[in-house]
Amino acid sequence: MEYVVEMLNIRKEFPGVVANDDITxxxxxxxxxxxxxxxxxxxxxLMSILFGMYQADRGTIKIRGQETRILNPNSATKLGIxxxxxHFKLVGNFTVTENIILGSELRxxxxxxxxxxxxxxxxxxxxxxxxxxPYAKIDDISVGMQxxxxxxxxxxxxxxxxxxxxxxxxxxxxxIKDLGQIMKNLIGEGKSIILIxxxxxxxxxxxxxxxxxxxxxxxxxxxxxxxxxxTMADMMVGRHVTFKVDKEVSVPGDVVLKLDSLSIKNNKNFxxxxxxxxxxxxxxxxxxxxxxxxxxxxxxEGITGLRKIESGTFWFEGQDITxxxxxxxxxxGIAHVPEDRHKRGLVLDYTLADNMVLEVYHRAPFSRNGLxxxxxxxxxxxxxxxxxxVRSGQGAASVARSLSGGNQQKAVIGRELERDPALLIAVQPxxxxxxxxxxxxxxxxxxxxxxxxxxxxxxxxxxELMNLSDRIAVVNNGELIGIVRPADxxxxxxxxxxxxxxxxxxx
Ligand SMILES: Nc1ncnc2c1ncn2[C@@H]1O[C@H](COP(=O)(O)OP(=O)(O)OP(=O)(O)O)[C@@H](O)[C@H]1O
Numbered sequence: 001m002e003y004v005v006e007m008l009n010i011r012k013e014f015p016g017v018v019a020n021d022d023i024t025x026x027x028x029x030x031x032x033x034x035x036x037x038x039x040x041x042x043x044x045x046l047m048s049i050l051f052g053m054y055q056a057d058r059g060t061i062k063i064r065g066q067e068t069r070i071l072n073p074n075s076a077t078k079l080g081i082x083x084x085x086x087h088f089k090l091v092g093n094f095t096v097t098e099n100i101i102l103g104s105e106l107r108x109x110x111x112x113x114x115x116x117x118x119x120x121x122x123x124x125x126x127x128x129x130x131x132x133x134p135y136a137k138i139d140d141i142s143v144g145m146q147x148x149x150x151x152x153x154x155x156x157x158x159x160x161x162x163x164x165x166x167x168x169x170x171x172x173x174x175x176i177k178d179l180g181q182i183m184k185n186l187i188g189e190g191k192s193i194i195l196i197x198x199x200x201x202x203x204x205x206x207x208x209x210x211x212x213x214x215x216x217x218x219x220x221x222x223x224x225x226x227x228x229x230x231t232m233a234d235m236m237v238g239r240h241v242t243f244k245v246d247k248e249v250s251v252p253g254d255v256v257l258k259l260d261s262l263s264i265k266n267n268k269n270f271x272x273x274x275x276x277x278x279x280x281x282x283x284x285x286x287x288x289x290x291x292x293x294x295x296x297x298x299x300x301e302g303i304t305g306l307r308k309i310e311s312g313t314f315w316f317e318g319q320d321i322t323x324x325x326x327x328x329x330x331x332x333g334i335a336h337v338p339e340d341r342h343k344r345g346l347v348l349d350y351t352l353a354d355n356m357v358l359e360v361y362h363r364a365p366f367s368r369n370g371l372x373x374x375x376x377x378x379x380x381x382x383x384x385x386x387x388x389x390v391r392s393g394q395g396a397a398s399v400a401r402s403l404s405g406g407n408q409q410k411a412v413i414g415r416e417l418e419r420d421p422a423l424l425i426a427v428q429p430x431x432x433x434x435x436x437x438x439x440x441x442x443x444x445x446x447x448x449x450x451x452x453x454x455x456x457x458x459x460x461x462x463x464e465l466m467n468l469s470d471r472i473a474v475v476n477n478g479e480l481i482g483i484v485r486p487a488d489x490x491x492x493x494x495x496x497x498x499x500x501x502x503x504x505x506x507x
């Protein structure tokens with residue numbers, strides 16, 4: 001059996017944590033190999049070593065049978081290894097072609113011939129079924145297309161081994177299907193793929209084999225076709241995981257949030273939200289379902305105070321707060337788990353302790369007579385770290401940036417829930433989380449509801465919305481299409497409504 005990549009007995013330590021402890025992964029030529037592990041299990045670290053961003057403390061890497069040292073991403077590229085990161089590295093006002101040739105080898109004395117490059121990109125795009133316009137501007141194309149540009153970037157540099165780091169986290173269901181096909185085209189042409197994902201259904205649909213790691217150690221490599229999702233989940237977490245959410249029927253109380261005919265504009269000054277009305281009561285979870293980009297982002301920004309509400313009224317616990325500041329909304333008991341945890345959730349260069357008091361540091365017990373009480377701040381962070389199982393090298397003293405993506409997310413959710421808000425707005429709360437953490441977060445959201453609080457849940461995962469919500473508001477093109485109860489409808493019907501087909505309203 002020919003292996004294109006062999007990572008043997010890899011060890012990598014960071015201050016306070018062994019991120020990779022004797023991990024072995026072997027990638028066959030022409031296979032899609034999933035890398036599965038809990039948040040913080042060490043997947044990104046292992047791939048960063050393969051891509052030359054980190055050096056292993058111990059262990060061997062062989063590329064096409066040859067023992068090699070990969071000193072930096074450039075040498076990884078020369079060895080035919082490419083990576084699509086979770087956060088794309090593209091320049092918005094450059095074209096696709098310009099982005100692809102940017103940073104690729106510039107030979108001295110040679111002006112890069114953009115036209116020739118464009119042609120080559122067009123050919124590659126055709127060969128792999130990517131359908132990318134080489135002359136489009138990055139700002140004008142969808143996130144799914146931008147990801148394909150990242151794929152083209154690798155192909156343009158003749159990559160043979162392609163690493164995808166949670167590629168579907170940013171995609172719509174249709175784009176996920178398309179990506180599956182693209183991956184098949186890639187292996188059909190002899191490429192080999194390492195796929196990092198938490199989604200077991202995707203592993204089932206896309207991958208040939210799967211290596212499971214837990215807390216930095218290899219557990220096993222299995223054939224995907226003969227291993228069930230449940231088995232893989234249990235191997236990964238080290239205990240039995242349940243996928244179903246247990247909850248009682250809700251007992252809604254008074255109205256907490258009332259949106260009355262809200263209209264909000266997007267960045268391009270077009271109407272993103274149109275006369276949108278909705279109520280969320282104490283003791284209920286209301287989900288918002290819709291295809292990404294149908295006004296959900298602007299709606300939530302309007303509610304949290306990040307974006308101006310052009311017309312309509314926003315009532316919170318009976319008070320008109322349409323024009324109040326972000327700060328006063330926070331003070332009144334509105335909490336927000338944002339869509340983009342890097343931009344809005346955390347200050348990446350602050351410690352975890354400081355991040356856990358971003359909204360409340362000026363209050364007792366964290367602050368007294370204008371002085372910060374470091375002990376209280378640390379205790380608060382430790383409490384969140386413990387309850388939400390936030391894993392990091394140095395606990396409360398860890399810099400937020402050093403946490404794995406999923407652990408950053410758990411920290412943000414923990415911070416917001418611990419404030420015990422009257423209204424929790426959770427946008428994609430479980431994006432990037434492993435099944436064990438999803439199970440826990442779902443439980444906490446239901447608990448919050450059962451304490452009589454209101455939850456507004458925005459998610460692109462229909463299954464999550466169906467499992468958690470008491471009512472689901474479906475949006476299309478900034479308009480409310482209808483409100484349904486999950487018990488009364490199937491996913492298919494909600495799918496139709498997401499496409500704009502109206503249905504009778506239930507209240
Ligand atoms: N640069 C760093 N400095 C300190 N600690 C780090 C650094 N990078 C990673 N770690 C730690 O190493 C461990 C493994 O992290 P890694 O990002 O590899 O996990 P992961 O499996 O990719 O997680 P996720 O699914 O949440 O993205 C974590 O405990 C993390 O906090």
